[in-house]
Amino acid sequence: MHPLLNIATLAARSAGGNIMHHLDRIDQLNIEQKGKNDYVSEVDKEAENTIIQTIRKYYPDHHILAEESGKLTLKNKKSDIEWIIDPLDGTTNFLHQFPQFCVSIAVREKGKLQHAAIFDPVRDEMFSATRGGGAFLNNRRLRISQQKTLTNSLLATGFPYHDFSYIDSYMASLKEFMLTTAGVRRAGSAALDLAYVACGRVDGFWEFNLKQWDMAAGALLIQEAGGLVTDFKGGENYLQSGNILAANPKLYKEMAQVISRTVPVELRN
Known part of the structure; x- marks a missing residue:
């Protein structure tokens, strides 16, 4: 070590x-x-x-x-x-x-x-x-899950709890993920959610408006387990923007498409 x-x-x-x-x-x-x-x-x-x-x-x-x-x-x-x-x-x-x-x-x-x-x-x-x-x-x-499509996938997320300015966009993304997956879990710890993506307990994760300390360790865990971690624009600015999307490479593409359809461009920065 x-x-x-x-x-x-x-x-x-x-x-x-x-x-x-x-x-x-x-x-x-x-x-x-x-x-x-x-x-x-x-x-x-x-x-x-x-x-x-x-x-x-x-x-x-x-x-x-x-x-x-x-x-x-x-x-x-x-x-x-x-x-x-x-x-x-x-x-x-x-x-x-x-x-x-x-x-x-x-x-x-x-x-x-x-x-x-x-x-x-x-x-x-x-x-x-x-x-x-x-x-x-x-x-x-650890190896990330190999789930290839949203169908049958289990996702994790975090609900808005103190800043509700983006709640409509969040609810739009949540609705689509609820309709196209096996389920969505909100357990209340973003860092553990990301760790669970890394070990395959959940297949993907998305959340708005996090802080660096919520994401930093979990993001590296996912990358080292074979997954992708980006902001909502597909870039590497998630620690600054607070918006994060994570999954294995194949599932990531489908999740990114949902984000692009449901989250306005100005909220993906």
């Missing part, structure tokens, strides 16, 4: 331990509302601090982009490496003890994703990848 990935998995497991420690005492937690249907708990902050401390112990000069702390760029320190952290993806699920949440960590070097770790502490599942080295689940090599 690459040293950077080793530290990513170490940090993810440590944060997962923090999260599980609090799962049975949700009623005792301090919870803040950052915006409409957007919550942060002391567990998010504790888990993020654990990850940052682990990174700083081994790589004190690296930059960090974290959901709760923002961009931590060290003054007078030059580094090509940035860690992208979501300490608890699926906070709302966690706060309801709905067992679908994870820790997501990605490492970007010179602007390109190189390493990824997504840890599901409930199932003790560690998804990991290094660019050019493949994707793994608890040391078992």
